[in-house]
Amino acid sequence: MKNQIVKMMGVVAVSAVVFTSCAKAPEMEVTNAKAAVEAAKTAEADRYTPTEFNALQDSMSVAMNEIETQNSKFALFRNYKKANATLTYVTANAPMVQEAAVAKREEAKAQSEQALTDANNLVAEVKMLIEKAPKGKEGKEVLAAITSDLTLVELSLNEVSTLINNNDFLTAIDKVKAATEKANMLKTELEEAIAKKGKR
Numbered sequence: 001m002k003n004q005i006v007k008m009m010g011v012v013a014v015s016a017v018v019f020t021s022c023a024k025a026p027e028m029e030v031t032n033a034k035a036a037v038e039a040a041k042t043a044e045a046d047r048y049t050p051t052e053f054n055a056l057q058d059s060m061s062v063a064m065n066e067i068e069t070q071n072s073k074f075a076l077f078r079n080y081k082k083a084n085a086t087l088t089y090v091t092a093n094a095p096m097v098q099e100a101a102v103a104k105r106e107e108a109k110a111q112s113e114q115a116l117t118d119a120n121n122l123v124a125e126v127k128m129l130i131e132k133a134p135k136g137k138e139g140k141e142v143l144a145a146i147t148s149d150l151t152l153v154e155l156s157l158n159e160v161s162t163l164i165n166n167n168d169f170l171t172a173i174d175k176v177k178a179a180t181e182k183a184n185m186l187k188t189e190l191e192e193a194i195a196k197k198g199k200r
Helices: 002-020 027-042 050-071 081-132 137-165 169-199
Strands: none
Touching: 027 050, 027 081, 050 081, 081 137, 081 169, 137 169
């Protein structure tokens, strides 16, 4: 009887060790990885370093799927090593993606501001050419159309200025490019008209 009690206690002790040593889901690691990805997104990594940010999100999805797979298994057979490794990768790499996004954002800011300055200078050139352009009957109609188009360009550049003030540098760059292309077309048209006038 005494031996049976000892054996029973041994079994209970072994069972307790086995069950307490069962792998636990990496909750803290998930929290840390999610926070790191969120910090990168706050720095607009999804816009300025989309490839790297998408890779982070993909790795996060892989880790979460692996955790779900392990959770569906019987407790004794769960193993979260693979999920932990992926979460560690995400947590370690997210700050680098964040830093890269901040750097790209600063580049975009400088680029958009310079492009706006250049575009405004171009508009000033076009206005000077309008003054030099032929003012005949036909010329007046052309000049009226050019002046109207230039007004639209100026309105577009005002929008660019607002976008820059709102820190939307990528949209500002796209918009200022379109405005610059239009202003260059107007400039070319005026230069050709002035050149024809000079040949007469």
